[in-house]
Amino acid sequence: xxxxxxxxxxxxxxxxxxxxxxxxxxxxxxxxxxxxxxxxxxxxxxxxxxxxxxxxxxxxxxxxxxxxxxxxxxxxxxxxxxxxxxxxxxxxxxxxxxxxxxxxxxxxxxxx
Amino acid sequence: xxxxxxxxxxxxxxxxxxxxxxxxxxxxxxxxxxxxxxxxxxxxxxxxxxxxxxxxxxxxxxxxxxxxxxxxxxxxxxxxxxxxxxxxxxxxxxxxxxxxxxxxxxxxxxxx
Numbered sequence: 001x002x003x004x005x006x007x008x009x010x011x012x013x014x015x016x017x018x019x020x021x022x023x024x025x026x027x028x029x030x031x032x033x034x035x036x037x038x039x040x041x042x043x044x045x046x047x048x049x050x051x052x053x054x055x056x057x058x059x060x061x062x063x064x065x066x067x068x069x070x071x072x073x074x075x076x077x078x079x080x081x082x083x084x085x086x087x088x089x090x091x092x093x094x095x096x097x098x099x100x101x102x103x104x105x106x107x108x109x110x111x112x
Numbered sequence: 113x114x115x116x117x118x119x120x121x122x123x124x125x126x127x128x129x130x131x132x133x134x135x136x137x138x139x140x141x142x143x144x145x146x147x148x149x150x151x152x153x154x155x156x157x158x159x160x161x162x163x164x165x166x167x168x169x170x171x172x173x174x175x176x177x178x179x180x181x182x183x184x185x186x187x188x189x190x191x192x193x194x195x196x197x198x199x200x201x202x203x204x205x206x207x208x209x210x211x212x213x214x215x216x217x218x219x220x221x222x223x224x
């Protein structure tokens with residue numbers, strides 16, 4: 001079993017839809033959680049960072065962490081074609097020190 | 113803004129060649145990382161460095177070595193390139209106590 005599970009998609013939605021992207025994990029030592037966005041043939045860029053449980057909002061993006069269920073989510077409101085990308089979850093803490101464990105990424109396609 | 117640069121965007125090499133991939137960051141970060149990214153396998157850590165001349169093996173170090181002579185520069189070396197090292201190579205950096213990693217644009221390496 002992988003430490004971080006992420007549905008690879010692709011997830012295809014119409015423009016304006018609310019998108020929900022999710023990751024589950026098995027290591028309860030994880031304390032900080034990130035979402036990265038990666039456009040085709042580019043490096044990942046940091047989108048959201050959350051420490052421990054709770055929600056964090058930034059514009060159209062909301063990151064949610066539920067440590068009791070070992071489940072994290074990224075919500076995108078009013079999705080745009082420019083949101084089409086691969087979204088990677090990442091997490092770290094505990095014995096991992098400064099290293100991160102990444103999900104495999106979910107491909108999102110927003111159709112205009 | 114954190115800037116991580118990689119020496120080449122695209123590289124084509126022959127089997128058996130020695131290959132150098134260079135990464136430079138301009139934010140005085142202590143930690144630097146090399147990953148490879150393959151479809152369906154996600155990001156896999158090859159090596160990371162937490163200080164000048166210090167390095168630690170990641171999950172897939174075989175066939176690779178690294179060098180960090182200066183804080184801002186981290187090099188990945190393929191001693192004798194093989195076709196199964198054809199991949200996207202990503203460099204990242206993070207501050208000493210920071211958890212978020214900042215990525216470069218990637219180098220797409222093809223070994224023929």
